[in-house]
Amino acid sequence: MPFAGHARPVRAVAAELVRRGHDVRVYTGRSYTGMFDEVGARGVPWRAAPDLDERDLGATFPRMRDAKGFRQVLINLQDLFLGTAPAQCEDLLALAADEPWDLIAGDPMALGTRFAAERLGSRWATVSPIAVWPPGKGIPPTGLGLTPGRGLVGTARDAVLGAGARAGTAALTRLYQGTREQVGLPRDRETFATMWFSPQLVVAAGSPGIDYPRHDLPAHVRFVGDLTDDGVPGRPAALPSWWTDVEQAGVPVVHVTQGTANVDPTDLILPTLEALADEDVLVVVGLGHRTDPLPGPLPANARVAPMVPYPQLLPHVSVVVTNGGYGAVLQALRHDIPLIVAGGDLDKPEIAARIGWHGAGINLRTGTPRPAAIADAYRAVAADPRYRSTAARLGAELRSLGGTRAAADLLERHAA
Numbered sequence: 001m002p003f004a005g006h007a008r009p010v011r012a013v014a015a016e017l018v019r020r021g022h023d024v025r026v027y028t029g030r031s032y033t034g035m036f037d038e039v040g041a042r043g044v045p046w047r048a049a050p051d052l053d054e055r056d057l058g059a060t061f062p063r064m065r066d067a068k069g070f071r072q073v074l075i076n077l078q079d080l081f082l083g084t085a086p087a088q089c090e091d092l093l094a095l096a097a098d099e100p101w102d103l104i105a106g107d108p109m110a111l112g113t114r115f116a117a118e119r120l121g122s123r124w125a126t127v128s129p130i131a132v133w134p135p136g137k138g139i140p141p142t143g144l145g146l147t148p149g150r151g152l153v154g155t156a157r158d159a160v161l162g163a164g165a166r167a168g169t170a171a172l173t174r175l176y177q178g179t180r181e182q183v184g185l186p187r188d189r190e191t192f193a194t195m196w197f198s199p200q201l202v203v204a205a206g207s208p209g210i211d212y213p214r215h216d217l218p219a220h221v222r223f224v225g226d227l228t229d230d231g232v233p234g235r236p237a238a239l240p241s242w243w244t245d246v247e248q249a250g251v252p253v254v255h256v257t258q259g260t261a262n263v264d265p266t267d268l269i270l271p272t273l274e275a276l277a278d279e280d281v282l283v284v285v286g287l288g289h290r291t292d293p294l295p296g297p298l299p300a301n302a303r304v305a306p307m308v309p310y311p312q313l314l315p316h317v318s319v320v321v322t323n324g325g326y327g328a329v330l331q332a333l334r335h336d337i338p339l340i341v342a343g344g345d346l347d348k349p350e351i352a353a354r355i356g357w358h359g360a361g362i363n364l365r366t367g368t369p370r371p372a373a374i375a376d377a378y379r380a381v382a383a384d385p386r387y388r389s390t391a392a393r394l395g396a397e398l399r400s401l402g403g404t405r406a407a408a409d410l411l412e413r414h415a416a
Contacts, residue, residue: 001081001109002029002046003054004260004288005327009129009205009227010107015039016408025101027092038232044095049087049112052080054261076346077172081109082179088112089119089183096120103415105203108132108196111176115183117198125201125414127407129227131326131347132204135193136216141165142193145349145365147357148212166191197221201414203407205330207397210354222410225401226330230311237309245303249282252318252382255308259325260288267368268342269294272321273302275374284308284317319381321374323367324348324355333360336395338387340377342369360391 001007007028014024018040025044026036030051033043045051050060058065061079089112092104096116105125106113117124133142140146140158143165149157169192176195177187202221231237246253256272258265269285276283277299285304287294294304310328314320314335322328324343329351332339338360343352344367356363362377381387402409 001107002032002052005325006107006109006129007032007035008229009327010127011036011039011041012227012229012404013105013127013203013407013411014041015229015233016404017041017411020408020412022412025095025099027088027095046088046091047094048090049084055263078175081111082172082175085111085115085179086182089115092116093119096122103411105411106198108202111179111196114195114198115180115185118185119183123200123414124198125203125411126196126198127227127411128197128202128204129327131206131210131351132197132202132221132223133211133350134197134218134221135162135165136214139212139214142347142350145343145353147353169193201410203410205326207394207401209394209397210333210358212354212357222406223401224406224410225398225403226334227404227407228310228331228334231309237312239312240303240305240308242303243312245282246284246313246316249316251301252281253284253316254281254319254321254378255284255286255313255317256321257286257325257328258288258323259328262323263288265294267344268321268323271369271371272374273299275371276378277301279375279378281318281378284313319378321378324351326351329355330398333391333395334398336388336392338381338391340364340374340381342367342374344368358390358394359386360394361387 010026014026014036017024024041026041027044030045031053033045036043052060057080063075063079088110092112093116101122103123103125104113104117105127108126108128108130113124135141139148141162144161149155173192180187200220204221204223205227207223207225254276256269258268273283281301283302285302286308287304287306298304310331314331314337317337319340320328320332320337321340324341326347329339339355340362341352341355342364343349348367352363355361362381364373364377
């Protein structure tokens, strides 16, 4: 899918496959094809599928204008992910007719991958930049941001909620089945929880240790750690004009990000700047796709840029304040950095819950925290070394799993 948080990890895997001599085509939105060309892959734009701008999804999908919370999730699923899948499938079938492939590897949210693979009978893998946390025994259903229940009461709660979640997503499963019929496929036995992923191989960003303890993960799901895109080899990262302030900071550096798509700074960025204005820290803000300057004068201890290169920034950072975007969380953990997570919607409450449950940071339990809550969380994380030690433990596991090289190994073996 043509989203920064999806395209960059996929580019990192594509670059590794190109380095090994493979011919790699990447089918994505027109705004992202060029970045794959930069690493030697061939970017192929959506044609039948409606091109879109992740900064203004409402321009292509009017129902998404001003949608938030559960309504946003529902419309995303109906209009964006399922709604564009038949046209994606049409594009992919045309590409295969022109130049057959040995393996198709798809972002799980690009459901056209599934439909094209089934229509062609081709080998198929999922490369997932998002968290792969399927339903399982002893854990609450995904989507509620809950931690596992304790004792008989907690186990019963999770079982009841799991049954309710299956009933609640039945309509979306029926919509998926209807979409299969649109592309000439028979109905199958997949559910809302499983329809996104290849049953042959799932190459998953992350690690088992970040999820809740479980013993029923399917064998074809293989975690590979952080799929970081560190940029184009040989091209130095563009650093902001104030970069020496980071390198010479004699105080802790705190990074705050709302990801690339959520550009309303009143959710997290402005409350964090207010919370930390009087703290002895340097606050580095990444604005993502926001083009307008932040309102009002900035605190003296704040530095702001649209994008800040993580390979250069994170070695200097003591704490990350984030909306729970999976890529940013993985990169922070890979650098042993504890987190303060304000997970508001989509998969972010789940990520926040796991960070808090493990003790690698604090779950603020809202996507729009008040400055006082952020200030309290920062002081707690800064004062208690257990947060950093837990982040370091999870980071060591992430680093041990091999990253893009392990992902390429799995894809090569599957293609063979």
